Amino acid sequence: MKKDYSILKKSDVPAFFASLANEMQLIGPKQLFSGDVTFDVIQSHKDIYWDYGHVVYPPKRFLLPHFEDMFRYTCDQEIKIEPTCNPQPQAIVGIRSCDVAAIRFQENFFSYPIVDPYYKEHLNNTVLFNLVCNTPPKKECFCICCDSGPWLESGFDVQLTDLGDRFLYEVGSDKGEKATEPRAYMLLPATPADIEARRQIELQADSRFQTVSYVAKAINFISADEVPAKIWEDLGSTCFRCGACTNLCPVCTCFTVDDREESDGTFTRCRSWDSCQYAGFTREASGHNPRPTFGSRVARRFYHKTSYQYIIRDGRHGCVGCGRCITACLTKLGLPDVVKRIRREMHEFLPPKEKAAEV
Amino acid sequence: MVLTPARPRRMWGVTDQPSANLYVPMIAIVQEIIDETPDTKTFRLAFEDKEYAKSFEWEPGQFVEVTVFGAGEAPIGFASDPNERSFFEITVVERGKVTRAMHALKKGDKVGIRGPFGNCWPLEDMKGKNVLIVSGGCGLAPLRPAILQILANRKEYGNFLLLYGARTPADRNYKYDLDAWAKRDDMQVLETVDVGDESWKGNVGVVTTLFDKVKVDGENTVALTCGPPIMIKFVTLELLKMGFSADRIVTSQERYMKCGVGKCGHCCINHVYLCTEGPVFTYAQMKELFELKL
Ligand SMILES: Cc1cc2nc3c(=O)[nH]c(=O)nc-3n(C[C@H](O)[C@H](O)[C@H](O)COP(=O)(O)OP(=O)(O)OC[C@H]3O[C@@H](n4cnc5c(N)ncnc54)[C@H](O)[C@@H]3O)c2cc1C
Ligand code: SF4
Ligand code: SF4
Ligand code: FES
Numbered sequence: 001m002k003k004d005y006s007i008l009k010k011s012d013v014p015a016f017f018a019s020l021a022n023e024m025q026l027i028g029p030k031q032l033f034s035g036d037v038t039f040d041v042i043q044s045h046k047d048i049y050w051d052y053g054h055v056v057y058p059p060k061r062f063l064l065p066h067f068e069d070m071f072r073y074t075c076d077q078e079i080k081i082e083p084t085c086n087p088q089p090q091a092i093v094g095i096r097s098c099d100v101a102a103i104r105f106q107e108n109f110f111s112y113p114i115v116d117p118y119y120k121e122h123l124n125n126t127v128l129f130n131l132v133c134n135t136p137p138k139k140e141c142f143c144i145c146c147d148s149g150p151w152l153e154s155g156f157d158v159q160l161t162d163l164g165d166r167f168l169y170e171v172g173s174d175k176g177e178k179a180t181e182p183r184a185y186m187l188l189p190a191t192p193a194d195i196e197a198r199r200q201i202e203l204q205a206d207s208r209f210q211t212v213s214y215v216a217k218a219i220n221f222i223s224a225d226e227v228p229a230k231i232w233e234d235l236g237s238t239c240f241r242c243g244a245c246t247n248l249c250p251v252c253t254c255f256t257v258d259d260r261e262e263s264d265g266t267f268t269r270c271r272s273w274d275s276c277q278y279a280g281f282t283r284e285a286s287g288h289n290p291r292p293t294f295g296s297r298v299a300r301r302f303y304h305k306t307s308y309q310y311i312i313r314d315g316r317h318g319c320v321g322c323g324r325c326i327t328a329c330l331t332k333l334g335l336p337d338v339v340k341r342i343r344r345e346m347h348e349f350l351p352p353k354e355k356a357a358e359v
Numbered sequence: 360m361v362l363t364p365a366r367p368r369r370m371w372g373v374t375d376q377p378s379a380n381l382y383v384p385m386i387a388i389v390q391e392i393i394d395e396t397p398d399t400k401t402f403r404l405a406f407e408d409k410e411y412a413k414s415f416e417w418e419p420g421q422f423v424e425v426t427v428f429g430a431g432e433a434p435i436g437f438a439s440d441p442n443e444r445s446f447f448e449i450t451v452v453e454r455g456k457v458t459r460a461m462h463a464l465k466k467g468d469k470v471g472i473r474g475p476f477g478n479c480w481p482l483e484d485m486k487g488k489n490v491l492i493v494s495g496g497c498g499l500a501p502l503r504p505a506i507l508q509i510l511a512n513r514k515e516y517g518n519f520l521l522l523y524g525a526r527t528p529a530d531r532n533y534k535y536d537l538d539a540w541a542k543r544d545d546m547q548v549l550e551t552v553d554v555g556d557e558s559w560k561g562n563v564g565v566v567t568t569l570f571d572k573v574k575v576d577g578e579n580t581v582a583l584t585c586g587p588p589i590m591i592k593f594v595t596l597e598l599l600k601m602g603f604s605a606d607r608i609v610t611s612q613e614r615y616m617k618c619g620v621g622k623c624g625h626c627c628i629n630h631v632y633l634c635t636e637g638p639v640f641t642y643a644q645m646k647e648l649f650e651l652k653l
Contacts, residue, residue, distance in 0.1 A: 075428035254624030285454035309630040
């Protein structure tokens with residue numbers, strides 16, 4: 001597929017997305033009465049709230065629902081099993097680069113080495129319209145440290161860059177091309193000046209981040225299991241086990257499975273989000289729990305986010321720098337803080353010679 | 360010799376997925392229920408679909424996800440002879456919701472089966488070596504197919520020793536097998552119980568107390584172990600003292616599991632998904648996974 005740039009004038013945006021909405025459900029940033037912005041089903045293209053900085057709630061649930069029926073069955077006389085996955089075509093519009101990167105991470109996880117049929121079906125039916133971040137990032141954002149933003153080289157189906165009165169429109173996949181084709185007449189050719197304008201935006205965007213994350217240092221310590229248990233237990237001692245960090249993380253995928261009886265007497269096997277921060281996550285039926293302490297569970301979360309072993313397994317580290325775990329956590333056990341604390345406290349554990357080299 | 364618990368020939372979702380959806384089970388019928396101990400039963404199962412039954416192959420050490428319709432799903436290891444193709448057996452301890460429902464099943468009831476999952480005991484690589492099996496409680500269940508397989512190809516292995524520990528004489532699994540195996544002259548069986556009773560004439564104490572009673576050539580023997588985590592720990596330490604190298608101590612690990620196919624995340628140890636890359640690991644492999652540190 002040839003990379004090609006065009007222009008979508010802002011005055012054509014309503015018609016463009018109204019036309020897209022005839023073919024698929026639109027998901028996009030929507031402002032609630034409270035003023036918060038969340039990803040939700042968009043009834044009318046007017047509800048797309050383009051002007052947001054960062055959405056606390058990621059669009060993860062449109063690909064990996066909180067609760068997802070896997071199949072339904074009856075078990076009175078005959079056992080009849082009926083799979084229930086039937087996703088409708090959808091476009092996620094105005095999604096940010098970090099969230100697109102997270103979806104690609106999940107796609108990889110759910111297709112290798114064994115394909116998860118539900119995630120695959122959802123993703124096959126989804127077109128991602130990425131919106132480059134050229135508003136100042138929130139103070140929690142650090143995608144720049146995680147190679148997942150503020151714009152993307154690949155991974156999107158369509159990428160939009162706000163150039164004032166128009167969007168630079170960039171198609172990144174066959175799926176994006178297919179979704180563009182019926183509306184291609186609304187697009188204009190991009191000029192070299194448009195592309196230069198975008199380059200300037202990229203340069204500016206780079207310099208505006210406040211949060212930095214010392215992931216690289218943490219990768220070394222965590223991968224080699226060099227972080228003393230005491231540091232983990234100190235970190236874990238403040239955790240409320242609420243699970244907000246993993247629920248809001250666009251990368252986290254863990255789920256549990258339960259059979260539920262319906263009012264009509266049939267049963268549904270349902271999967272729902274779970275969290276490694278909960279004590280019951282690993283507790284075995286015998287009562288033995290391989291991760292019995294808060295510290296061991298916090299260590300688990302950051303091992304999965306940053307370890308070198310996982311980078312080899314999944315192709316990148318398990319954090320896209322969206323900063324949601326910082327916003328969500330009452331006790332500030334967000335990724336940048338934790339890796340910063342590990343870096344600082346590990347410094348005290350280093351022998352004097354290495355310490356000197358460190359500074 | 361480097362032992363690596365191999366990836367088996369067949370694993371649902373990788374090589375042998377009967378339906379388009381790897382989360383949907385196949386139906387099997389309970390043919391026979393055997394009471395093992397007060398809280399343990401063995402279920403003999405056969406697939407309803409005879410064609411599928413013919414193609415269903417598995418290897419010692421692998422497991423299935425068993426659905427009790429109306430209750431849920433739980434991972435259970437194969438417990439029978441892998442050469443027996445018309446049925447397979449699982450041995451289940453009553454623990455919680457699903458296993459309780461399993462214990463309420465009757466002959467002729469239907470269950471759902473997904474699998475086989477996981478890797479297997481490295482029986483091929485062990486040929487020509489002596490074999491030591493150390494097992495505790497219901498940990499004998501996943502080892503039973505390996506024992507039967509070794510006995511079926513007895514000439515290919517050296518000395519064969521089984522050490523088994525149960526809590527009380529009533530808690531011995533597969534009493535009929537243990538008694539028959541003890542009579543054989545091509546294998547040696549030693550048993551112990553934590554707490555004896557009047558009828559018990561054998562050893563009393565934890566399974567490691569049996570090590571004093573046997574002579575094992577640590578250099579030329581492969582040890583297979585399965586049991587509670589604390590048992591595995593002390594058995595491994597003993598074996599190391601006896602001269603076993605880390606790659607000749609092979610263990611089947613247990614973890615809370617939901618999906619069996621490396622997606623739900625529950626069974627993950629460091630970056631290794633036990634359900635697809637385990638449950639069988641050598642101690643050498645375990646040492647790499649620091650969450651498994653003894
Ligand atoms: C590879 C493998 C092989 C196995 N092979 C065998 C075998 O051959 N034989 C055998 O008997 N067993 C085997 N097991 C163990 C078996 O899978 C468990 O005993 C079984 O899953 C228990 O399921 P259950 O529904 O009865 O228990 P559950 O009711 O699901 O309880 C299991 C755990 O769920 C959690 N839990 C449940 N309810 C709650 C609650 N309300 N709040 C918090 N936590 C809760 C607890 O942590 C509990 O320990 C094997 C396990 C594995 C991983
Ligand atoms: S958000 Fe914070 S308090 Fe809640 S589980 Fe995560 S680390 Fe613990
Ligand atoms: S770990 Fe935190 S910052 Fe990283 S992707 Fe998850 S929620 Fe975002
Ligand atoms: S059981 Fe779900 S990941 Fe292993």
